[in-house]
Structure formats: structure tokens, C-alpha cells
Amino acid sequence: xxxxxxxxxxxxxxxxxxxxxxxxxxxxxxxxxxxxxxxxxxxxxxxxxxxxxxxxxxxxxxxxxxxxxxxxxxxxxxxxxxxxxxxxxxxxxxxxxxxxxxxxxxxxxxxxxxxxxxxxxxxxxxxxxxxxxxxxxxxxxxxxxxxxxxxxxxxxxxxxxxxxxxxxxxxxxxxxxxxxxxxxxxx
Amino acid sequence: xxxxxxxxxxxxxxxxxxxxxxxxxxxxxxxxxxxxxxxxxxxxxxxxxxxxxxxxxxxxxxxxxxxxxxxxxxxxxxxxxxxxxxxxxxxxxxxxxxxxxxxxxxxxxxxxxxxxxxxxxxxxxxxxxxxxxxxxxxxxxxxxxxxxxxxxxxxxxxxxxxxxxxxxxxxxxxxxxxxxxxxxxxxxxxxxxxxxxxxxxxxxxxxxxxxxxxxxxxxxxxxxxxxxxxxxxxxxxxxxxx
Numbered sequence: 001x002x003x004x005x006x007x008x009x010x011x012x013x014x015x016x017x018x019x020x021x022x023x024x025x026x027x028x029x030x031x032x033x034x035x036x037x038x039x040x041x042x043x044x045x046x047x048x049x050x051x052x053x054x055x056x057x058x059x060x061x062x063x064x065x066x067x068x069x070x071x072x073x074x075x076x077x078x079x080x081x082x083x084x085x086x087x088x089x090x091x092x093x094x095x096x097x098x099x100x101x102x103x104x105x106x107x108x109x110x111x112x113x114x115x116x117x118x119x120x121x122x123x124x125x126x127x128x129x130x131x132x133x134x135x136x137x138x139x140x141x142x143x144x145x146x147x148x149x150x151x152x153x154x155x156x157x158x159x160x161x162x163x164x165x166x167x168x169x170x171x172x173x174x175x176x177x178x179x180x181x182x183x184x185x186x187x
Numbered sequence: 188x189x190x191x192x193x194x195x196x197x198x199x200x201x202x203x204x205x206x207x208x209x210x211x212x213x214x215x216x217x218x219x220x221x222x223x224x225x226x227x228x229x230x231x232x233x234x235x236x237x238x239x240x241x242x243x244x245x246x247x248x249x250x251x252x253x254x255x256x257x258x259x260x261x262x263x264x265x266x267x268x269x270x271x272x273x274x275x276x277x278x279x280x281x282x283x284x285x286x287x288x289x290x291x292x293x294x295x296x297x298x299x300x301x302x303x304x305x306x307x308x309x310x311x312x313x314x315x316x317x318x319x320x321x322x323x324x325x326x327x328x329x330x331x332x333x334x335x336x337x338x339x340x341x342x343x344x345x346x347x348x349x350x351x352x353x354x355x356x357x358x359x360x361x362x363x364x365x366x367x368x369x370x371x372x373x374x375x376x377x378x379x380x381x382x383x384x385x386x387x388x389x390x391x392x393x394x395x396x397x398x399x400x401x402x403x404x405x406x407x408x409x410x411x412x413x414x415x416x417x418x419x420x421x422x423x424x425x426x427x428x429x
Contacts, residue, residue: 162335163195163313166343166371167305167324 192216192284196291197298197313208294212287216303219283223249225274236273252278252378257358259401260386263394265358277355281344281381284308288377306344306384308377326369326409333409336373341404344380345371346388357389366391367416372398373405392416 194212199205222231223246234240242250253275256264268274284303288310291299298311300319309319321343322332336343347369348355356363370387374380379402386401387394387408395416398406408416 162320162322162332164193164300164302164307164319165305165322165324165332166302166307166336166345167326167347167369 192287192304193300193302194291195300195302195313196296198311199294199296204294205296208291208296211294212290212301215287215290216283219279219286222246223275223279225268225272225276232273232275249275249278249282252282252382256382256386260358260390260394260397262359263357263389264382264386265356267358269356269361269363277385278378278382280304280306281342281378284381285342285377303377306342306377306381307338308342309338310340312339323371327413333415334371334407336371336405338373341373341375342377342380343371343373344377344384345369346381346384347409348388355385355388365389366410367394367408368411368413370394370408371406372403374402375404379403 192213194209196205196209199208221227222243224230225232227233231240231243231246235242235246250266253264253266256278257266264277266273266275266277280303284301284306285308287303288299288301288308291301292310296310298313300307300309300313300321305324307319307321309321313319318337318339321336321338323334323336323343323345325331325333326347346355346365347367348365355365357365365388367388370384372380372383372387374383383398383401383403383406387398387406390397392408392410395406395408396418399418406418410416
């Protein structure tokens with residue numbers, strides 16, 4: 001084990017909420033239920049307590065698993081989801097137990113990406129690709145996977161405003177190249 | 188294990204007590220590595236395996252965690268490696284990190300983030316009003332995150348083959364390799380998250396749903412072709428927020 005780094009702040013802030021709140025945040029532009037609505041980028045937050053989170057100055061509201069939000073950094077265009085290879089309900093539709101929202105189209109370095117995310121209550125239960133990149137040499141590689149991991153391919157570590165990185169266990173070599181080491185150095 | 192550890196403590200009121208807490212936490216991790224390493228000939232694990240020593244209380248605890256995980260996973264999780272040797276790394280990392288977190292708490296910290304080689308345990312809030320944010324790495328690109336998990340008290344563990352290759356095995360078949368490229372589990376404690384993540388990796392698509400029945404607050408994985416697996420097919424009435 002190496003690098004016994006620590007970072008401490010000297011501020012004691014009194015009583016802290018230590019409720020074990022879990023939220024999985026999915027980034028990416030999302031549509032509201034109305035497909036014709038202009039697409040804005042938003043942060044999707046699933047929490048068990050309806051707490052709001054802020055990101056980069058924008059605010060989100062969490063509701064019953066659908067998303068609402070205001071603009072954030074990612075550019076967005078009017079989305080036209082192509083349902084060709086999905087088995088999820090059409091974007092924005094609601095079944096009795098799940099809600100599916102389709103993201104707007106993100107322009108990633110590999111090409112356009114669009115996903116839909118299905119929620120049941122506060123839990124993400126499915127992610128489908130609606131559009132995936134094509135053409136470029138790099139994106140050929142990616143396109144051979146049936147989908148990019150999530151629309152978050154645009155999400156570089158610094159944009160994600162993360163405190164730490166969870167990934168498959170890395171060796172010291174991997175660590176040096178990893179985002180975690182960058183975080184440790186910045187701290 | 189040779190695994191880099193990162194600790195971020197936010198609430199110990201002076202540098203010295205924070206440093207002491209972190210040193211003590213690291214001592215726990217180093218000790219666990221020495222005692223339970225399958226690579227060191229004279230580790231406690233190896234000596235136990237050769238019958239040279241009875242298991243210590245800590246080793247008994249680790250073996251019990253392994254037994255429980257093996258049972259729960261139908262044998263997919265196993266500390267018996269394909270070559271027949273004992274390899275408890277799938278349990279020890281989480282167990283040791285949980286102990287280290289306990290040491291931080293004993294030293295008075297209620298706001299910290301401990302990252303043991305990609306597995307994360309958190310307590311409290313880094314800053315008032317917001318949770319810790321653990322990015323989950325894109326298996327295909329170390330500079331990108333596939334998701335962000337927000338935690339106050341809890342743990343996130345990711346098991347995967349994209350860093351160290353096929354270092355996991357399926358206890359049911361003895362074969363190395365895994366059905367998923369990566370598996371991420373969020374749970375209340377680190378040991379649970381760590382063990383479940385390994386199980387899900389081996390179990391594959393079915394493992395994601397299985398994990399929820401075994402203590403996972405969240406679980407998802409990535410298939411080798413890049414598709415993301417989440418808990419699917421959940422029926423019933425959505426849980427209202429608030």
C-alpha cells in the first residue's frame with residue numbers, strides 16, 4: 001500500500017446529517033414526458049428522500065422518478081429517438097410502474113449518443129441506447145460494442161465533480177494513470 | 188495486495204489528530220495485507236493453510252464471511268482458487284477497509300472518504316449539505332465516469348476484469364474469468380459491497396438482481412460488449428419520494 005495521503009479541513013460544522021442516503025446520479029440531457037418539448041440538459045437524481053442536489057449552479061427537482069431540470073453545460077438538440085433496437089417503452093411513456101425518459105442527443109467525441117433511462121420509483125432499472133456513434137476510426141471501436149457505457153461518455157472526471165473514483169482494483173501502475181491519483185494530487 | 192489507498196478526512200479539528208487517525212487506519216490495512224496475503228509464504232493465511240497455526244479471531248471472521256458469501260451465491264464466490272490454494276483477497280480488502288474506517292471513527296471522524304484501490308467507504312458529508320460523490324469508472328476509459336454514486340454513510344465497491352485481467356474465478360466451475368466486465372455494488376458497509384461486487388461479476392446478468400436480495404442498495408454492471416445491466420423488470424408501484 002502506498003501513498004498515505006490525506007486531506008483535512010479544519011472546519012467543524014456541528015451537527016451533520018448522517019442519514020445513509022443513496023442517490024445514483026445519471027447525467028445527460030433528458031426529455032420531459034412531452035416529446036415535443038425543447039430539450040434541456042438536466043441532472044437526474046434518484047434519492048430516497050426527495051432531496052435536491054445542485055450541480056454547477058443549476059438546480060434539479062426530484063419527483064416521482066421523472067426528471068425536471070434546468071440547463072447545464074452539455075449542449076442539446078431536439079431529440080428524435082429511434083426505437084429500432086430497443087425494447088423499452090417509447091420515450092416519455094409511463095407504465096403503471098416505470099417511467100422511461102429519453103435523453104437529448106449528446107455530441108460526444110465519438111459521435112452522437114442518446115440513451116433512454118427507465119426508472120421504477122427511484123431506481124434505475126434499465127438503460128437503452130437509442131443512438132450510438134458511427135463513422136470515425138475511434139468510434140468504430142466503440143460502435144462495435146452494442147452501446148457506449150452510458151450517455152455519460154461526455155463526462156470527463158472533472159465535469160463529474162467527484163470526490164473519489166470507484167473502479168476495478170488497480171495496481172500502482174494503474175493508479176498513476178487513474179483519475180483517483182489526479183484527485184489525490186489536487187487535494 | 189499492493190493497492191493504493193486514499194483517505195480524505197474532513198472533520199478532525201487539527202492536522203495532528205487527523206494524521207494520527209489516518210496513520211492508524213493505514214496500519215490496519217498494512218497489517219491485513221501482511222497477515223492474509225496469499226503471496227507471502229509466511230503470512231498467517233498460508234501458515235493456517237499448511238496447518239501450522241489455528242485461525243485467529245480475525246481470520247475466523249474472514250472465513251465466515253467467505254462461507255456466507257459462497258452459500259448466498261450458490262458457490263460462485265469461493266476463496267478456493269482454481270489451483271486449490273486459499274485466496275481470501277475477495278474478502279480481505281473489504282474487511283480491512285471496513286476495519287480502517289472503524290479506526291477513523293474511533294479517532295473521532297464522522298466525515299471521511301476512504302478509497303481502497305477503487306473500493307470506497309464514506310461517512311458523513313464532505314461539505315455541509317452535500318453527499319460524497321463517487322464516480323464509477325467507465326471500464327473502457329479511465330478518464331470517464333459511467334455514473335456517480337452519492338453517499339453519506341455507505342460503501343461502493345466495483346469488481347472488474349479490466350485492470351488486472353481474469354483474477355476472479357467462478358467457484359462453481361473452477362474457471363477463471365467472469366460474465367461481466369465490471370460490477371458495481373452500493374451497500375451499507377464495505378465488506379458487503381466488496382463481496383457482493385465480486386459475486387455479481389461472476390454471476391453475471393442475473394447477479395445484478397440477486398445482489399438486491401442480499402444487501403445491495405444499488406447494483407449495476409457492464410457486459411463485455413459495453414451494454415449496461417441494471418435491475419430490470421421491477422414490477423409494482425413506484426416508491427413515492429419524500
